[in-house]
Amino acid sequence: MGVITLIGCGFVADLYMRSLETFPDLRVGAAWDHDAARLKTFCDHWNLPAAGSLDELLAATPADGVVLNLTNPAAHYDINHACLVAGRHVYSEKPLAMTMEHARALHALAQDKGVMLASAPCSVLGEAAQTIGTALRKGIAGTPRVIYAELDDGFVPQADYRKWLTESGAPWPFVDEFNVGCTLEHAGYYLGWLISWFGSVRTVVAASAEVIPDKVGHGPMAPDVSVATLFFENGPMVRLTCSIVAPHDHSIRIVGDKGVLGCNAAWDNAAKVTFARRMTIRRRLMESPLKKRIRLSKPTHPKVKRWGAAAMNFLLGPAEMLDAIRQNRPTRMSADFALHMTEVTLAIQNAGETTGAQSMTTGCPPMEPMPWAV
Structure with a gap:
């Protein structure tokens, strides 16, 4: 079973959890948010294990798992960088980073660590x-x-x-x-x-x-x-x-x-x-x-019901990355x-x-x- 972990339990995280219901072969190993109250509310609602820190979440992410960075854009570079330094595959919400200097640094770090780095959206x-x-x-x-x-x-x-x-x-x-x-x-x-x-x-x-x-x-x-x-x-x-x-x-x-x-x-x-x-x-x-x-x-892929303005399966990208890791091939959602x-x-x-x-x-x-x- 493929394992994902989530960093950031805000608005978009619920969209990912709704999509998770269409992938019975995926599970969430842990979730973490710097806001303890939001973390508890989110994990209680979805019945998920909560990590006590970023380090604890990274430790709960297996080498063949994927970390989902669902934080606010201003935090994307720092969180993506920390996950890559820890040698974890990363799927980041958009944008990958707020500057090209930071985006290039993340791209180079992923290559150096030999891990996958991808960015939403995965509607492609x-x-x-x-x-x-x-x-x-x-x-x-x-x-x-x-x-x-x-x-x-x-x-x-x-x-x-x-x-x-x-x-x-x-x-x-x-x-x-x-x-x-x-x-x-x-x-x-x-x-x-x-x-x-x-x-x-x-x-x-x-x-x-x-x-x-x-x-x-x-x-x-x-x-x-x-x-x-x-x-x-x-x-x-x-x-x-x-x-x-x-x-x-x-x-x-x-x-x-x-x-x-x-x-x-x-x-x-x-x-x-x-x-x-x-x-x-x-x-x-x-x-x-x-x-x-x-x-x-x-037949194509599992669908989700419309919620608000969208009917998108937000886990198509992470699921494709996990398949690529398991099959030892490049992911379509490449760095x-x-x-x-x-x-x-x-x-x-x-x-x-x-x-x-x-x-x-x-x-x-x-x-x-x-x-x-x-």
Whole structure:
């Protein structure tokens, strides 16, 4: 049985625990949080063993287990570093680190220790992303020429977010979310898909800004909107938007020579993937209004029920890592993948108004598809 341990028992930890119910061959060896009251509430709710310290949690993590770093982003580097120094495989919530200096240091340390280092999100391993990947490899839409990907979440500062609580009572960390920003928090949901299909991003041309002032919190706020144009080494031109301003839109459209592949729900592993063939009717060029549903022929992965805005299995990544450890093979959620996604995301987040074109210095190959998506 695969063993995971959890550091950080806040909002996102409950999402991982809900996903754990779909993996009967996985168990939690221990959980730890610096907030003793939150740790007790979380462990009592999920009936988990609580570690008394970080060292105690690392001791409870077997060499073939995976530590899940579910702490707030500002703590990611320190916690990831401590786990890697202890020789443990690490799966970190996004972002891997808040700076490229720290991200590179973690990448080098993982290599030095001979352990795996991965970063969320793992929806890239989900059915929707894998279905589009299969459709691209089969050329269903022809050669992809341009992609529009949207990650807009509505005018969040006006939402009733103080009432967003998980089943164990953890509040949505709105102060941290506004400080860290929607790009660092959300860009990976489609950026991970894109890198998995096409590999390395060569150039990022982006702009970012804070357009909603006076959000709840303290200190400088991160941009609440970003727009990026991505140029891949071997792929189409992509426009990616992230905001907590524009009306909710999580769609992706892949425009090819034959028509348009699409999906409308990045946060739903089982979201419909469709293809609209391009045609000419009475001299009018159009995409067919009768979209074809694209499906995979094999069973895929365990699903979770919708909770709030998402229906994502958060343990697909850690489970894949544990399989890779057991099979003595590289994990799809590689350290190279995590480092490259971090560099591209930070380039978008920090672009501001005048940065202009940024050449990426890291890279990774396209991700091997899941066995059921081949």
